[in-house]
Amino acid sequence: MVSPRTIRNLKREWRNNWLAKIGVALVVAILLVAVFAPLLAPYNPRSQSLEDSRLPPMGFTETENSTSSQFVNGSVQVVSERTTVNATWDHPLGTNQLGQDMLSRVIYGARTSLLVGALGTLLAMLIGVPIGLVAGYYRGRVDDALMRFADVMLAFPSLVLAVALVGLWQQAVWRIPDPFVAAGLAPSMPPDIVLPGTVIVVVGLVTWVWFARVARGEALSVREEEYVKAARSLGASDAFVIRKHVLPNSVTPILVLGTIQVAAIILLESALSYLGFSGTSLSWGFDINQGRDYLATAWWIATVPGLAIVLAVIGINLVGDWLRDALDPGLGGEGGSGA
């Protein structure tokens, strides 16, 4: 499937493109963090300690003005107190309003984001690519019917769809036992990985259209190639031609789009979590939502997961750009975002 020429192009782009290196470094780092979260996180991301709440991240001090009314000599006096809260190395990225360690929460949030990003993209591919290939290969009425259906899906606001599906399925959630915890390596960590099923399905239903469109375009051009004609002259069935010729020759732009869509889906997942549809509380979007109420007093609760999203999305997009430039110079800047 991967020809030597492809690898050559990838290497050439790799040498000339320092952005690609940054992107790969970011993605690899986030992947490692997500996989080894139980070993890396200093605290259980769910354990609360109210006395440590709203500690600022390292390098920042926070002054708190608290006012209280007190009876002094028979009259009520308003006393305002200024307390200075110092950051501690115990919580390098601070804590949220419940005293949960932000570093641990961001580390665990990477799991949710990458899982939803990868599985959502996979689902979108599984739906979109066959539809697109069939539409492009057969053209005519089949194409019209499938693509108009895709347009309808595209016109559907993803959040409304999410609300409707969550209403139907009650935030279906799969719990997968965490292998590190099960092996006894990190006994104090959450015992399972929460897979937000509804969010993955919603994300797949919202973004498959992009894959269908790209796959259709590729199929339209591949079907005119003489090797397709040759296969048909040998008596190959349509299914055989699509599977053996059209799909392998369409795969490059689909993969490139896939990387871009992972980033778009991470954003979409964050938006859904922010609105409370995720079904898990260990998500960057969920934390941003939590931090919204404290933006004036504890800005880091929303900012830290926000930065994590920015880094992940930039990293994945840089990898996508690298793949696109190396594999398919003709694709240009297209791709579209799902959010």
Place this chain on the structure above:
Amino acid sequence: MTDDPLVRVESLQKYYYEQDTFVDRLLGREPQSVKAVDGVSFDIAPGETLGLVGESGCGKSTTGETLLALREATGGHVYFEGEDVFAMGDDDRQRFRRRAQVVFQDPYSSLDPRMTVGDIVAEPLQIHGQSDREGRRERAKELLERVGLSASQVDRYPSEFSGGQRQRVGIARALALEPEFVVLDEPVSALDVSVQAQVLNLLEDLQEEFGLTYLFIAHDLSVVRHICDRVAVMYLGEIVEIGETDDIFEDPQHPYTQALLESVPRAATSEHGRRVDALAGDVPSPRNPPAGCHFHTRCPYAREACREEPPAYDVGRNHEAACFRLDESHAYWESTPIAQNAADSEGADGVGESTGPDESPSEAD
């Protein structure tokens, strides 16, 4: 030998209809058609090579693909060993696919760049469910060796081969199912001259070895003369002349064939500086072909009578040509010449410097 043709094509038609828009349908407009192939008939005897020549866009490749039922014919019939190809059921059609093969012009586009040549050559066997994976691989190696490649190249990709080698792979694929009939759609047009000769020799050897019947589509007349037993000359979707190769080349009857042969550059010192009397004008659009004899707009002998369709006249020895000049008693001889063509031609070396042979363009349709 000609009594029982392997392939018989009867008034084959392939029209392309322009997509009529909603407005067209509303106004009841007649859908416009492009008559790519307009009533072509010929027979090919077993073991014979029939050449099909003509300018780019005259419908030769379309003829080849339509007679293999790769494109749906608009009209006419094709009989393969007496069986109507267009009326075949699925099983018969699949058997026909096994017995009739095609080699395409472009050795770059006709091989899937993501498959190894071994897989490409074995693909026909896979499609027809013949033997297992290992057996197919062995057969692919055999075939590669038969067409002059090495069995060790079985795992290479097409991009690692030259044009001539790729065309050999294409030929090996066509031979995998041991067919009887092969349509060669300009198999050497895209190759260097030295490589052309090798591939042509290979095709001749294979024909002898396997008793193949060829339909050889080409625009290069010297190649056709080398390999073909009989030649059919096409112009604008119709066959204007058909006959034995030697008769066509030594004694062409149709003015178009004559012009085509005239335009071939020759490698002889006596030919140095020979003026090539190229045909005037361009090929008319097949969307709106001239009435009557399609060639009358460019024919140096055109007369008013040519606005009618000429029948094919038998000039003996299986040689037929469609021109009124072959009928000495036809009204053609009394009608008036059409002016604009006569000027260039009958005044022998007239004015108007000719621009060189535009008859054999290097690119095909």
